[in-house]
Amino acid sequence: MGEVDPTFIQELQHRPKPAVIEAHGIPQIDLSTLQNSSSPVGSDLEDLVADVRNACKNWGFFQVINHGVPIESSEKVKSAAKRFFDQTAEEKRKVRRDEANPLGYYDTEHTKNVRDWKEVFDFTVEVPTTMPASHDPDDEQTTDLNLPANRLEPFFSKDQTTFVRLNHYPPCLAPDLALGVGRHKDAGAMTILAQDDVGGLEVKRKTDGEWIFVKPTPNAFIINVGDIIQVWSNDTYESVEHRVRVNSTRERFSIPFFVNPAHYTVVEPLAELTSESNPAKYKAYNWGKFFATRKVSNFKKLDVENIQIYQFKKPNARKIESLVV
Numbered sequence: 655m656g657e658v659d660p661t662f663i664q665e666l667q668h669r670p671k672p673a674v675i676e677a678h679g680i681p682q683i684d685l686s687t688l689q690n691s692s693s694p695v696g697s698d699l700e701d702l703v704a705d706v707r708n709a710c711k712n713w714g715f716f717q718v719i720n721h722g723v724p725i726e727s728s729e730k731v732k733s734a735a736k737r738f739f740d741q742t743a744e745e746k747r748k749v750r751r752d753e754a755n756p757l758g759y760y761d762t763e764h765t766k767n768v769r770d771w772k773e774v775f776d777f778t779v780e781v782p783t784t785m786p787a788s789h790d791p792d793d794e795q796t797t798d799l800n801l802p803a804n805r806l807e808p809f810f811s812k813d814q815t816t817f818v819r820l821n822h823y824p825p826c827l828a829p830d831l832a833l834g835v836g837r838h839k840d841a842g843a844m845t846i847l848a849q850d851d852v853g854g855l856e857v858k859r860k861t862d863g864e865w866i867f868v869k870p871t872p873n874a875f876i877i878n879v880g881d882i883i884q885v886w887s888n889d890t891y892e893s894v895e896h897r898v899r900v901n902s903t904r905e906r907f908s909i910p911f912f913v914n915p916a917h918y919t920v921v922e923p924l925a926e927l928t929s930e931s932n933p934a935k936y937k938a939y940n941w942g943k944f945f946a947t948r949k950v951s952n953f954k955k956l957d958v959e960n961i962q963i964y965q966f967k968k969p970n971a972r973k974i975e976s977l978v979v
Contacts, residue, residue, distance in 0.1 A: 856868065921938065
């Protein structure tokens with residue numbers, strides 16, 4: 655990744671700006687209420703829920719502190735990531751992933767059909783994690799909304815497709831032309847991100863579309879709403895675009911934890927959140943096939959934009975009958 659070839663270069667309108675705007679507005683939420691009581695109740699819990707709700711509605715992103723995860727645990731994962739990425743390319747490619755095996759090492763991923771300036775290693779949380787073997791609909795082979803607190807648990811209690819990614823962003827000779835990860839929205843339910851002190855995450859502010867830099871907070875996790883929650887909530891909460899800057903002097907590490915349901919989950923607006931006056935805004939789709947289709951662009955440049963949830967919008971959604979349940 656020493657030289658910048660054309661596959662990394664973003665279109666002019668999507669290149670990072672030289673000036674960085676820091677995200678002072680992204681909420682920081684203190685979870686000590688949950689840590690200090692086995693069963694928090696009353697105004698403290700209500701205030702916490704309200705803070706999360708407002709953050710999801712206004713930003714789609716927030717940071718959490720006092721979350722209870724030991725610093726030592728986070729440091730061990732970061733140390734393991736560095737040891738892995740410090741190996742030679744030959745060694746890393748011994749566990750290289752491909753279209754048949756979605757897990758392992760990869761260094762030529764694309765976002766919006768432009769190559770990302772990064773290398774990754776993916777591994778699952780649940781063993782075994784079952785996913786569709788392909789995006790072909792006929793291929794059956796496998797490889798806080800005023801709802802009850804446990805309303806979403808059935809989607810994750812069995813066969814969830816949650817996975818963890820180790821990201822490494824090497825120094826880049828042309829940080830004004832390339833991005834560590836291009837603009838995108840996360841396809842799953844929710845993402846929990848740990849980042850180092852270098853930073854690079856930028857969030858597209860909903861009020862004006864400006865790209866805002868999320869300054870690293872020591873021992874904090876960044877949480878963002880994914881596409882599935884946008885659909886489940888019938889657009890009450892929105893999955894927001896974000897991207898990653900790179901720089902010319904320092905490497906960066908980050909660890910996203912992608913929370914995803916079982917591959918056979920049918921994603922559609924929750925019945926409790928729809929009504930005659932607020933009908934479902936999305937057609938149902940199969941999560942596993944959606945995700946498998948989405949991953950196609952990881953391995954080759956497409957002639958069109960990869961699959962997005964807006965393509966399932968009613969009533970003017972494009973017809974993708976092969977994925978609609």
